[in-house]
Amino acid sequence: MPTTVDTALPPSPRAHLSSPITRAALRVQHEVLAAAREYLTGQGCVELLLPVIGPVTDPGARGAKQVDVDYYGHRYKLMTSAILYKQASLIAFERFFTIAPNVRLEPLETSSTSRHLAEFHQIDVELAGASRDDAMTIAEGTVRHIVRRTTERAGAELATLGRDTGAFVDLLSGNAFERRTHAAAVADLHELGHPQSPDAEIDWAGEAVLSAKASRPFFLTDYPKGSRGFYDKESRERPGQLRNFDLLAAEGFGELCSGGEREHDYGTIIARMRETGENPAKYGWYLTLVREGIPASAGFGLGLQRLTRYVTGLDHVWQTTGYPKVPGMVAP
């Protein structure tokens, strides 16, 4: 099991890039990406490239600061996630994926979680007309296919990294990933003596505790409203609960992926924006599209570096990127 708190930091760029560990990890990541493309293309998804800057970005990153960009005198943002463009792009394609770079100036306390980077990538998928179940099925299939292909094609690299591929037996057995509600996870954590607010996301330490007890990835569903951005759809049957999910890795590696059904109704989105403290005025372009109509959808974003870390079994997520930016650290 990986350590949850560690002070180890990336070495110099030359030492990092010439390290056999970095080279093996990046080779594994290459196979992860190839397998993701293979699987998602097989599911009828088109690969799109989405913007890196825009007038507004996903506000739903907990505690992270957005990065401003001077765009000809207008204040633009680097994407913290591609969510707004993902919903908009459904106008062009009903099923697509994108490998999206994200920048989030995470709170400084995340520098020691071993799984936060200020700059990272997501394998983003969006499916028109899909339910949460549909999105979870695709997410599960994606992860399973990636792990299978990577263990087949990058066995030498995984051996270099000392990864025991026996850890994936349960994942590859074909048993469906367990699905547990947020409320049940909170109850489990309370039983284990971990204080966890029932109104908030599972905290990082809590995720690590739950993850450490699992032998294959598992889903947490039905997060409470107030823990996520305005675009996660609220349950009609159970107001206050969101039709969303997180996918957590086994062995203590923690969260890999977030997703869910999306709000697409104009009035609901405006109200939800207010509930998340947003000023709708700055979402002009997005709200214009929503008002004219965008498809209902579900989708997810799978953290590429976190998934690579899980597959390689490395101690730190920064080991899975050539130019790591650990929160708060000045790095190229």
Next chain:
Amino acid sequence: MTAPARRPPPLRADGFPERAVRERARLGAGAVFPRRADYGRALFGATGQPPAADQPPADRLDLARLVPPVFMPERLEKLIELAREPLHTDVDLGTDVGGFRSALPLYLSAFGSTQVASADLGTAASRQAGALGIPMVIGENVVPVNGYGRLAATAGRGLIDRIRAYAGAVPDGLGGVAVQQSTEDADAEVWNLVYSDPTALPLLDSGRLAFELKVGQGAKPGLGGMTLVGEPTAARLAEHFALEGVYGPAATTVLRCASPGTFTDEILRQQIRLMRNNFPRARVWVKLPPGRDVRSAAQVAWAAGADAVTVDGAEGGTGWAPSAFLAGVGLPLAECLRRIGTPAGCLLVSGRVWEGLRAVKCLALGARATGLGRAALIAVDEDARSGLARLVACLALETRLLISALGKYRPGALSAEDLWWADTGQAEPAALPAAVGGG
């Protein structure tokens, strides 16, 4: 020959007991008594006047009187604890203010647009508040919406200087800073900016950082922030704010209006939950305007997990507001306190508080602490080094004297029975007619 540096004209606060506040800021604790020179020469007795004789009573709170009992079981308890007769110096004013340990049941309120006009006053007030070990709220206007950088570049010197001045002076284990954000400030991401900035890290690490959600304000309930800006600034702000040329086409200043933000009970509840979710290491404060449903709003805020609810009475506020709002909009502080009743959490109030009598009345009606707004600004304007400290020394001495006179030795022991309402002759303030009451 170099021209001598010109001091800006002194701050004015019409309709506020400015002279009395300036006197206290100059003289310190001795100013809670009549003039020393009159001792042994003049006869003293009740005047029937509020403490600042040049001011009429502001509201019913000024008309209420503190009424010590004859029999004092809590004084007996203190006597047993101390094994001697207790004095006013035995009153422990230390209290929890919105999750912070405060040396006094006091905090420094946010300043409105006045702060924009004079950043130096804000920094001086911050330093003194820190040294006093009382929490401080930094207002929304401190962070303009423009700029592309980090705290230093975006917020200019206002926010960062105030946090530094405060953190540099505050004793270990005391005080804390609450940074306000309103709906329009959300665009500038004030909280995210502060939460991930090294300047605020010492406060965050010691559990002394809070974020205050500004739902509204005392001086202009129902409206958003307003400032006057010159033309160059106006051009810069035009993308984000409504600007109105209320002074005519020839004027070089325009009115900048921020939207007040839309709230329902669900919007308030979820915004608070999101704050707790996104900033788990910061305390959550909520500032309410003196609205008619202030009780429901406070209850929603506490139930959603707010560490403090701040209520600004209609007589509060330091900022620019239309005269009609100052004259006749919003509930007075006394009525806010009456409607809220027994608070279900930490209640902080502000509105014309500058001396101990009004402060103790607020505490007796359920407030955990009172905020100094205009009074603090005038005090630092009078003396940037020690004006606020002297004003607070007066307030602390009066508070100790008053609480001990009621036979009590901590602010939390005060209750509504300690008040008598001159206009009704009762221990409880008059109930409103059913048609306008409730809330």
